[in-house]
Amino acid sequence: xxxxxxxxxxxxxxxxPTCFTLYQDEITERxxxxxxxxxxxxxxxxxxxxKVKKHFQKVMRQEEVSEIWFEYEGTPLKWxxxxxxxxxxxxxxxxxxxxxxxxxxxxxxxxxxHCHSKDVIEAHFMACIKEADALKHxxxxxxxxxxxxxxxxxxGLQNDKFEQFWAIxxxxxxxxxxxxxxxxxxxxxxx
Amino acid sequence: QEPSDDSQAxxxxxxxxxxxxxxxxxYSSSYQVPVxxxxxxxxxxRPLTLDEIWGSVHASYQARLQExxxxxxxxxxxxxxxxxxxxxxxxxxxxxxxxxxxxxxxHHRRTNYITLWLSTVGPxxxxxxxxxxxxxxxxxxxxxxxx
Numbered sequence: 117x118x119x120x121x122x123x124x125x126x127x128x129x130x131x132x133p134t135c136f137t138l139y140q141d142e143i144t145e146r147x148x149x150x151x152x153x154x155x156x157x158x159x160x161x162x163x164x165x166x167k168v169k170k171h172f173q174k175v176m177r178q179e180e181v182s183e184i185w186f187e188y189e190g191t192p193l194k195w196x197x198x199x200x201x202x203x204x205x206x207x208x209x210x211x212x213x214x215x216x217x218x219x220x221x222x223x224x225x226x227x228x229x230h231c232h233s234k235d236v237i238e239a240h241f242m243a244c245i246k247e248a249d250a251l252k253h254x255x256x257x258x259x260x261x262x263x264x265x266x267x268x269x270x271x272g273l274q275n276d277k278f279e280q281f282w283a284i285x286x287x288x289x290x291x292x293x294x295x296x297x298x299x300x301x302x303x304x305x306x307x
Numbered sequence: 308q309e310p311s312d313d314s315q316a317x318x319x320x321x322x323x324x325x326x327x328x329x330x331x332x333x334y335s336s337s338y339q340v341p342v343x344x345x346x347x348x349x350x351x352x353r354p355l356t357l358d359e360i361w362g363s364v365h366a367s368y369q370a371r372l373q374e375x376x377x378x379x380x381x382x383x384x385x386x387x388x389x390x391x392x393x394x395x396x397x398x399x400x401x402x403x404x405x406x407x408x409x410x411x412x413x414h415h416r417r418t419n420y421i422t423l424w425l426s427t428v429g430p431x432x433x434x435x436x437x438x439x440x441x442x443x444x445x446x447x448x449x450x451x452x453x454x
Contacts (some may be wrong), residue, residue, distance in 0.1 A: 225391070228391065229382045230357065236381075236382075239377035239381055243381070250337045
């Protein structure tokens with residue numbers, strides 16, 4: 117994996133320039149300016165948009181603010197998909213910056229998972245890691261790790277710390293020399 | 308769909324509400340076990356929140372739930388319908404199923420894997436399997452393999 121470090125870094129540091137605009141029917145006390153942000157491809161919308169939320173909440177009354185959710189051209193964006201995946205699925209053929217609409221009302225219960233805290237994102241992320249290891253190593257590597265290693269993986273992602281993340285992830289990406297690779301290679305296909 | 312309401316007279320004011328549950332049994336290729344997906348709404352269509360779902364887990368299982376709620380029941384996307392469902396995590400299924408199946412084999416009992424599994428995990432989330440499922444004729448059940 118050390119030869120691939122450049123590739124790993126390029127993947128980790130991939131960014132999508134995004135413009136967040138408040139949905140026009142949200143009730144504001146004064147006009148809401150759009151908010152620009154470079155989004156990490158490998159992260160999750162609800163993990164990296166605290167500043168977006170704060171920015172728009174400044175022009176809204178507390179009672180008008182409920183759970184934040186994002187939409188692109190009428191389609192609610194699934195925060196549990198990585199940002200890069202969302203962009204590739206919905207907007208890869210359009211000009212940058214990616215224009216996302218921000219909502220604070222009428223959460224689409226039938227389309228989106230709730231995300232009331234960072235714990236939800238952590239649980240989802242760790243579940244994905246565990247399922248992948250079930251396929252790669254029959255869950256042996258992930259289960260032999262201590263809780264603090266799991267935490268380090270999550271904190272690495274949350275705080276955008278490449279080295280911290282890969283210190284643990286490299287163990288999940290290894291296999292014993294006598295095997296000819298992972299038991300199964302995990303990947304997901306989206307349409 | 309199981310109502311979890313036991314209010315008495317119709318029209319009586321009740322602190323409990325009727326909840327409509329919908330259960331799906333899916334198979335996880337990754338874990339190679341069945342997985343229980345479900346969703347729950349009040350009669351007015353309002354879906355239950357994760358906290359409400361955790362709160363409705365049977366008292367016998369609350370201790371286990373509190374040990375690790377995020378490892379037990381969470382909201383996930385239904386792999387086929389693409390909609391939000393609650394899921395009872397499958398990671399530990401093999402542990403307890405293997406133990407029970409070994410016991411059945413030792414006693415030369417025919418077992419239906421799904422009945423065994425569902426009667427064990429279902430009650431955690433309000434799905435109580437009628438005993439009639441256990442009385443299936445032998446030709447309707449299949450021997451289950453123990454890994």
